[in-house]
Amino acid sequence: xTSNKPHIIDLPKVTDPRGNLSFIQNSDQxxxxxxxxxxxxxxxxxxxxxxxxxxxQHEFIVALSGSFDVVLHDGVEEKRIHLSRSYYGLYVxxxxxxxxxxxxxxxxxxxLSSTLYDENDYIRNFEEFQKxxxxxx
Ligand code: TYD
Numbered sequence: 001x002t003s004n005k006p007h008i009i010d011l012p013k014v015t016d017p018r019g020n021l022s023f024i025q026n027s028d029q030x031x032x033x034x035x036x037x038x039x040x041x042x043x044x045x046x047x048x049x050x051x052x053x054x055x056x057q058h059e060f061i062v063a064l065s066g067s068f069d070v071v072l073h074d075g076v077e078e079k080r081i082h083l084s085r086s087y088y089g090l091y092v093x094x095x096x097x098x099x100x101x102x103x104x105x106x107x108x109x110x111x112l113s114s115t116l117y118d119e120n121d122y123i124r125n126f127e128e129f130q131k132x133x134x135x136x137x
Contacts, residue, residue: 006072006092009060013087022087024112030091032058032114039064040109048101053123054094058114062089066107073097075133095136097129
């Protein structure tokens with residue numbers, strides 16, 4: 001069982017000369033029920049999203065267009081994952097510090113979330129995150 005660690009999940013890909021098609025449906029491809037979808041687009045060159053972690057929220061991130069890097073930290077080590085295709089995505093469990101940078105021109109990052117938007121679920125301070133994640137281990 002790897003679903004409690006960040007990992008890449010391949011999505012179905014229906015190849016077609018008219019254009020390929022991929023899909024995600026509750027909750028066959030990803031290990032949570034989807035409550036919310038948001039996307040990040042029109043990112044100016046060199047811009048990055050500040051890091052944060054979620055107390056309870058699970059996420060699945062797909063590069064719908066272009067590419068970017070998701071930088072993950074579990075409280076001990078950092079990993080950089082480059083997402084560049086729309087037929088796979090990155091599962092990010094709760095209590096994972098993550099930031100996004102290195103956006104290519106016209107990239108679109110789609111994020112599926114297990115919860116409705118809740119500012120109280122965010123941990124925005126890395127030191128607080130490290131303390132909490134240490135206590136969990
Ligand atoms: P946020 O998740 O804080 O992005 P980042 O940490 O990368 O800056 O989102 C930025 C703002 O967008 C946040 O202050 C509130 C709003 N927002 C919503 O209203 N609903 C959502 O689902 C998300 C993701 C953000």
